Amino acid sequence: MTTLKQTPLNAAHRAMGAKMVDFGGWDMPVNYGSQIDEHHQVRNDVGMFDVCHMRVVDAKGDGVRAFLRYLLANNADKITVPGKALYSAMLRPEGVVIDDLIIYFMTEQWFRIVVNAGTADKDIAWMKEQAATHAPKLTITSRDDLAMVAIQGPNARAKVWEVLPQTKAATENLVNFQAADCGEYFVARTGYTGEDGFEVMLPKEKVEAFWYALSKVGVKPIGLGARDTLRLEAGMNLYGQDMDETVGPLESGLGWTVDLKSERDFIGKAALLANPPTKKLAGLVLLDRGVLRGHQKVKTAHGAGEITSGTFSPTLEKSIALARIPNEVQIGDTVQVEIRDKLLNAKVVKYPFARNGKGLIS
Amino acid sequence: MSNPSNLKYTASHEWVKTEADGSITIGITQHAQELLGDMVFVEAPAAGRKLKAKEECAVVESVKAAADVYAPVSGEVIAANGDLDSAPEAINSDPYGAWIFKMKPDSAADVAALLDAAAYQAVVDSEAH
Numbered sequence: 001m002t003t004l005k006q007t008p009l010n011a012a013h014r015a016m017g018a019k020m021v022d023f024g025g026w027d028m029p030v031n032y033g034s035q036i037d038e039h040h041q042v043r044n045d046v047g048m049f050d051v052c053h054m055r056v057v058d059a060k061g062d063g064v065r066a067f068l069r070y071l072l073a074n075n076a077d078k079i080t081v082p083g084k085a086l087y088s089a090m091l092r093p094e095g096v097v098i099d100d101l102i103i104y105f106m107t108e109q110w111f112r113i114v115v116n117a118g119t120a121d122k123d124i125a126w127m128k129e130q131a132a133t134h135a136p137k138l139t140i141t142s143r144d145d146l147a148m149v150a151i152q153g154p155n156a157r158a159k160v161w162e163v164l165p166q167t168k169a170a171t172e173n174l175v176n177f178q179a180a181d182c183g184e185y186f187v188a189r190t191g192y193t194g195e196d197g198f199e200v201m202l203p204k205e206k207v208e209a210f211w212y213a214l215s216k217v218g219v220k221p222i223g224l225g226a227r228d229t230l231r232l233e234a235g236m237n238l239y240g241q242d243m244d245e246t247v248g249p250l251e252s253g254l255g256w257t258v259d260l261k262s263e264r265d266f267i268g269k270a271a272l273l274a275n276p277p278t279k280k281l282a283g284l285v286l287l288d289r290g291v292l293r294g295h296q297k298v299k300t301a302h303g304a305g306e307i308t309s310g311t312f313s314p315t316l317e318k319s320i321a322l323a324r325i326p327n328e329v330q331i332g333d334t335v336q337v338e339i340r341d342k343l344l345n346a347k348v349v350k351y352p353f354a355r356n357g358k359g360l361i362s
Numbered sequence: 363m364s365n366p367s368n369l370k371y372t373a374s375h376e377w378v379k380t381e382a383d384g385s386i387t388i389g390i391t392q393h394a395q396e397l398l399g400d401m402v403f404v405e406a407p408a409a410g411r412k413l414k415a416k417e418e419c420a421v422v423e424s425v426k427a428a429a430d431v432y433a434p435v436s437g438e439v440i441a442a443n444g445d446l447d448s449a450p451e452a453i454n455s456d457p458y459g460a461w462i463f464k465m466k467p468d469s470a471a472d473v474a475a476l477l478d479a480a481a482y483q484a485v486v487d488s489e490a491h
Contacts, residue, residue, distance in 0.1 A: 019399075034454075035425050036400045225399065225426055289447070291403050291423045312402040312425050319403075340421065 007052035008147055008207050016221050023224055024118040024240075026053045031223035038226035039314040042193055043357045046153035047222035048214050055120035056143040056201055057113040057127070064111050067135040068103060070266055071127065073249055074257045077264075079105040085177040085190055088257055089249040090123065091268025095275060097243045097252065099123050102190060104179045112179075112186070114148075114199075116239050130267070146186075147207035149200050151219060152230075154357060156197035160187070163213045164200075171198070192227065194234025194355035229311050232320065235283065235352030241294055242281065242308040242322055248272060251324060253281030279305065282329065283351030284321040284337070285361055288344040292321035292337060299336040299343065302328035307337065315354040316361055322351070364483075365391065366458055370434070370473060371482035374416075377458060378434045378476055386473055388434060389461045390422060390453060393486045398424040401450040406442035406463045413437060413465065415472065420462050422453065435472035437465040 004027035013020065018029030029050065031038060041047045059068065068076035074088030084105050090098045099119040104112040115123045124142050131138045151160050161168040164187075170180040171187045176196075179188035186201040202210060215221065228238070235253075237243055243252035250258065250272060260272060284307070286292050292310030299305075305325030313320045321337075329335065331350050336343040353361050365371065370378040375394035379387040395401070403423040413419050413433035420431035441464040446452060452460035467473050477485065 030426070031399060034400055229425060289403065290405070291428065293428065312423075314425070 005053070007050055008204050009050045009052060009211055012208055012211050013050065013221070016215075018221070018223060021224070023053075026117060028053065029221070029223040031225045032221050035223065035225035035229070036314045038220070038222045039229050041220050042153045042195055042222055042226065042230055043315060043354070044153070046151065046155040046159050046197075046219050047226070048211065048219045049150040049152065049222050049227055050211075051150050051199065052147045052204075052207065053117035054148055055115050055117065055124070056146045056148065057115060057124060058141045058143055059111045059113060059127070059138055060109055060141070061135070061138040062109065063135050064138055065105075065108060067131060067138055068111055069264060070134060071130055072103070073254075073266055073268060075259050075262065075264060076103065076105070076111070079103070081178070082106060083174065083178045083180055085179060085188060087177075089243075089252075089254050090126070091249065091266075091272075092245065093267055093271060095248045095268040095271030096245045097239070097247065097249055097254075098126055098245065100237060100239055100243070100254070104188065106181060119239060143201075145204055146201045147204045149202075149207060149210060149214070150191050150193075150197065151200065151214065152191045152193040152195045152197035152222075154196055156195070156219075157189075159214060159217055159219050160198050160200065162217050163210065192234075192236055193230040194236070194352060195230070195357070229314055232309050232311050232322065233313050233315055233352065233354035235322075237281075237322070238309055247324070248275070248277060251277040251279045251281065253322070278327055279324050280327050281308065281322055282325050282331075283349040283353060284310075284323050284335070284346040285316070285349050285353075286319035286321075286337070286344060286346045287334070290319060290339050290344050292319045292339075292346065297338040298323050298325055298346075299338070300325055300329045300333070302326040305329075305335070313353055313359075316359045318361075320353050320361075321346070365479040367479045369458070370476035370478065371485075372432065372434045372476060373482075373485050374432045376431060376434050378473060379461075380470075380473055384470060385440060385464055385466050386434070386437075387461045387464050388431075390431060390457060391482070392457045394429070395453050395457045398422065398427060398429055399454075400425050401453045404443075404446040404450045404453070404462060406446065407439045409439050409441055411439045413439060422450070422462070431462060433465070434476060435465070435467045435469070437467040440464050440466050
């Protein structure tokens with residue numbers, strides 16, 4: 001039996017009654033009580049997530065912007081205000097997705113990057129390999145000394161300021177997708193729920209006290225179960241499900257993050273231009289009774305597709321999914337999903353499905 | 363919550379209650395509902411369907427996962443609990459009240475041979491790690 005990796009909050013999760021599961025080799029909380037209650041807690045009030053398993057990477061040195069401009073499918077030149085963040089895919093030359101990540105522009109000598117847990121090691125290896133060729137003077141450092149907690153929901157920022165009043169002045173004017181470096185605390189107005197809130201990076205040895213301090217002011221712990229339904233309602237991709245190294249960003253709903261029109265060259269661009277996609281990611285809402293799940297087959301008038309992520313939406317009280325389907329299928333079309341030898345009807349919809357406390361699908 | 367001693371159980375986490383007329387009522391155990399979490403969908407077998415013991419015959423789905431429910435013994439389905447269509451969460455709040463379907467078993471001896479509460483608890487304990 002392999003030993004699961006633990007975050008510094010492992011004991012706190014157990015003390016708070018979490019049901020723990022193996023999540024990509026990490027021993028993580030899936031829920032503390034009702035997963036649906038946890039979901040509503042974030043949409044309507046505030047909750048906190050242990051995201052210490054995600055990896056913080058600092059890229060530092062002269063020319064870091066130029067390097068990221070070439071490394072990533074989205075254009076690092078879009079962020080010029082200090083602290084501003086950008087979501088991007090990182091591609092292989094073949095145009096497939098190594099990972100999706102967020103970069104924060106701090107100074108012309110420092111960009112911070114946050115990558116997924118399961119892909120962190122290969123991401124860093126790839127970044128270093130590319131840097132060795134294109135920007136040998138840059139340093140790329142995995143910040144294994146940092147922990148990360150996401151506090152999400154309409155009341156999230158107020159609760160963080162209650163616990164960390166010293167960060168308020170520097171963070172109260174942050175716009176969405178912007179961070180402030182407050183010494184030991186790096187506070188970003190980002191998240192993975194479709195709600196307002198912060199992601200706070202801090203020294204590992206301080207995270208347990210921070211977690212309990214948040215709990216004391218009424219912030220409820222939220223497990224990975226609700227994290228998945230929140231992100232799917234918000235129409236946010238999950239690496240490993242909605243995209244991976246077998247598909248490109250254009251067939252993964254990430255066309256908005258890829259700039260193919262400008263002169264800029266980036267890794268994977270030539271492959272994207274040479275191979276226009278025949279499929280796209282679309283939202284589905286199940287019209288019949290049942291639950292959409294990943295890998296279910298989709299039948300459309302224009303050919304076959306497949307669900308990449310599916311669940312029951314607590315906000316809409318319907319089953320929803322992201323599915324990779326032929327480009328010709330239009331919003332409003334009805335398709336069939338194969339669930340246990342039955343064909344059930346689903347409607348193709350524009351996603352996100354819910355954000356900011358409200359369902360967006362009628 | 364302990365497992366009621368007046369019920370029989372299967373290793374696949376169904377509970378079985380023998381009614382006065384010899385028919386049986388089937389649901390899933392406290393342990394099963396706790397593993398699955400918040401229920402959002404139940405598909406029960408139609409009345410009249412003939413089942414073999416251990417045949418997949420119903421599905422319960424939580425937000426997290428789908429799980430099959432198996433026929434505890436051979437027999438014929440005589441009713442399905444339609445209330446669960448609109449209130450599947452009753453399985454979470456009252457697992458031993460929220461029955462899924464009823465059967466007329468082929469043999470009362472098959473029902474008597476199912477696990478008792480203590481034997482079922484041993485199955486649950488052996489799954490814990």
